Amino acid sequence: xxxxxxxxxxxxxxxxxxxxxxxxxxxxxxxxxxxxxxxxxxxxxxxxxxxxxxxxxxxxxxxxxxxxxxxxxxxxxxxxxxxxxxxxxxxxxxxxxxxxxxxxxxxxxxxxxxxxxxxxxxxxxxxxxxxxxxxxxxxx
Numbered sequence: 001x002x003x004x005x006x007x008x009x010x011x012x013x014x015x016x017x018x019x020x021x022x023x024x025x026x027x028x029x030x031x032x033x034x035x036x037x038x039x040x041x042x043x044x045x046x047x048x049x050x051x052x053x054x055x056x057x058x059x060x061x062x063x064x065x066x067x068x069x070x071x072x073x074x075x076x077x078x079x080x081x082x083x084x085x086x087x088x089x090x091x092x093x094x095x096x097x098x099x100x101x102x103x104x105x106x107x108x109x110x111x112x113x114x115x116x117x118x119x120x121x122x123x124x125x126x127x128x129x130x131x132x133x134x135x136x137x138x139x140x
Contacts, residue, residue, distance in 0.1 A: 010046070010048050025053075027052040031048065033050060034052075035052070037052075059098075060090075064090075064105070067086055067090075074110075075108045075109050076109055077110075078109070083119070084123075087105065087116060088123050096120065102116050
């Protein structure tokens with residue numbers, strides 16, 4: 001993707017946005033090729049690049065691959081505590097709102113859906129204890 005007219009400030013803008021678009025799994029296009037669901041970015045009043053965002057299901061696969069790269073090993077080889085942390089991260093990023101999200105994550109972690117739900121529930125209980133002051137005693 002090259003900047004329109006070779007303007008250095010536009011090229012710098014596009015270069016600055018590229019790592020974010022790549023991290024999201026998006027695609028950069030010339031603005032005249034933008035579709036109705038694409039996001040057109042402007043610089044100094046001129047449309048300079050369109051961003052095509054990935055489908056949610058593709059995003060989950062991309063997030064799982066990034067977590068695997070970050071950890072330096074297949075997610076299925078992580079210990080239980082690390083798998084729970086992965087589930088916490090994925091829950092915070094909305095992974096379980098995607099259709100078949102729990103199944104996809106369970107497969108990547110090498111655990112059952114039931115285990116993923118247990119990890120999610122454990123996180124919810126931990127948050128609830130934090131809201132109650134962390135005493136571990138439930139109010140009556």
